[in-house]
Amino acid sequence: MDEKKEDKKRFGSIKNAIKDFVYGMAAHDMVTYSLRTRMHMENLFMLIVMGDMLGIPVLPPYYSLRLLPHVVPHVKTWKRTLLRDRDVTDRMFGG
Amino acid sequence: MKYLLFAGKGGLGKTTLSATTARYLASKGKKVIVFSTDPQASLTDVFEYDLFGKGEVKLAQNLYALEIDADRVVADYQASVRKKIIDMYGEVPEEIEDYIKSASAQPAMSESATFDSMIELIMKGDYDYYIFDMMPHGHAIRFLSMASLLDTWINKVVDIRKDSSDVDERVKRISGKESGASEEKGMIDELMDIKNRLGFMAKIISARDTTALFYVVIPEQMAIMDTEIAIREFKKFGIELSGIIVNQVYPKELASDPNVPDFLKNRVKMQQGNMETIKKKFGDRIVAHVPMMDKEPKGLEMLEKTAYIVYGGTHE
Ligand SMILES: Nc1ncnc2c1ncn2[C@@H]1O[C@H](COP(=O)(O)OP(=O)(O)OP(=O)(O)O)[C@@H](O)[C@H]1O
Numbered sequence: 486m487d488e489k490k491e492d493k494k495r496f497g498s499i500k501n502a503i504k505d506f507v508y509g510m511a512a513h514d515m516v517t518y519s520l521r522t523r524m525h526m527e528n529l530f531m532l533i534v535m536g537d538m539l540g541i542p543v544l545p546p547y548y549s550l551r552l553l554p555h556v557v558p559h560v561k562t563w564k565r566t567l568l569r570d571r572d573v574t575d576r577m578f579g580g
Numbered sequence: 581m582k583y584l585l586f587a588g589k590g591g592l593g594k595t596t597l598s599a600t601t602a603r604y605l606a607s608k609g610k611k612v613i614v615f616s617t618d619p620q621a622s623l624t625d626v627f628e629y630d631l632f633g634k635g636e637v638k639l640a641q642n643l644y645a646l647e648i649d650a651d652r653v654v655a656d657y658q659a660s661v662r663k664k665i666i667d668m669y670g671e672v673p674e675e676i677e678d679y680i681k682s683a684s685a686q687p688a689m690s691e692s693a694t695f696d697s698m699i700e701l702i703m704k705g706d707y708d709y710y711i712f713d714m715m716p717h718g719h720a721i722r723f724l725s726m727a728s729l730l731d732t733w734i735n736k737v738v739d740i741r742k743d744s745s746d747v748d749e750r751v752k753r754i755s756g757k758e759s760g761a762s763e764e765k766g767m768i769d770e771l772m773d774i775k776n777r778l779g780f781m782a783k784i785i786s787a788r789d790t791t792a793l794f795y796v797v798i799p800e801q802m803a804i805m806d807t808e809i810a811i812r813e814f815k816k817f818g819i820e821l822s823g824i825i826v827n828q829v830y831p832k833e834l835a836s837d838p839n840v841p842d843f844l845k846n847r848v849k850m851q852q853g854n855m856e857t858i859k860k861k862f863g864d865r866i867v868a869h870v871p872m873m874d875k876e877p878k879g880l881e882m883l884e885k886t887a888y889i890v891y892g893g894t895h896e
Pocket residue numbers: 588589590591592593594595596597618622715716827828829870871872873874875876877878
């Protein structure tokens with residue numbers, strides 16, 4: 486009886502571990518996916534509000550300046566990503 | 581009516597009529613401010629009082645005028661952005677500094693600054709009447725359509741930003757980790773503030789019960805043609821004209837006055853012909869005829885006289 490319980494418990498913890506593992510993978514994928522989405526959104530947002538910096542004026546500079554303080558930490562990464570992403574830049578500049 | 585806008589081709593009398601109307605309403609006991617959106621501001625000229633960059637200046641009982649120095653407004657704004665960045669991060673990174681400089685140098689910058697000052701003034705709500713002396717023609721159309729275009733646009737930006745926040749939330753829920761963006765609140769607040777201001781202005785510009793847009797025309801062919809085009813253009817942006825004011829009209833008696841030189845007589849006759857055209861084309865949209873004054877309507881006294889002739893004892 487005790488043994489059976491032990492087995493069940495062990496089995497249960499394995500099952501949990503697997504569940505955790507599988508769930509962990511899914512969650513990891515989801516997080517990765519979300520983060521990627523988030524990054525694209527961030528880039529899009531930056532392009533709209535700060536496009537002017539790369540010579541693509543979208544928002545009047547007056548309003549870009551108002552938003553500028555809040556994007557200061559992102560500017561470097563954003564410019565790098567955008568310029569590295571040949572797909573985007575090619576399409577944009579006909580490169 | 582609370583907001584009166586005077587638009588029209590250059591040099592036909594926008595500033596003069598803005599000032600005249602302000603003078604009139606102030607004399608009726610209403611607290612009035614005239615604001616010039618034109619960088620070639622000439623309220624100083626018409627009121628014969630140095631207003632440029634002096635803020636809201638009181639000219640007479642109930643009568644105020646504001647002629648902003650757009651360059652200075654831009655410079656102050658630039659300084660405030662720089663200060664904010666320093667407060668937040670301790671310094672202004674070089675590429676950011678370069679951007680601030682280049683953005684401030686764009687011509688669109690002073691136009692936006694003027695527009696924002698206009699919103700600011702209205703939002704403060706200190707006056708019974710706000711009279712806006714618009715810049716000539718095409719500029720005015722672009723200027724006035726700015727609110728509704730930007731309003732639509734900023735709503736989209738806010739949506740994108742909110743979607744981003746949703747994703748942040750999801751990431752946090754699943755992984756227990758922040759995905760960065762601690763400046764998020766400041767950004768959303770800023771966006772919401774811009775959105776509120778533009779939405780407020782867009783509403784005012786299109787509200788025909790509180791806002792009247794007057795177009796100044798003179799009895800000359802070119803001016804008539806320009807006005808027709810402008811009416812169509814304004815309409816494209818959902819801005820309906822409230823009325824047309826025919827300015828600089830020579831009294832027709834001059835044509836039969838023996839003391840009047842021939843060239844002036846001919847001018848009067850030409851004007852009379854064009855007056856017919858104006859009547860045919862604009863009909864009941866004409867709200868006033870303003871005679872050509874024998875002296876340029878400048879200074880408070882002369883403006884008062886003009887106001888008396890234009891408005892008499894009646895209210896527009
Ligand atoms: N009814 C009038 N009688 C006599 N002179 C007038 C009349 N209306 C305007 N003027 C004169 O015509 C000139 C142009 O007028 P005003 O400056 O008001 O035009 P505006 O439309 O504001 O011009 P701008 O586009 O350059 O700002 C001024 O010298 C003004 O004094």
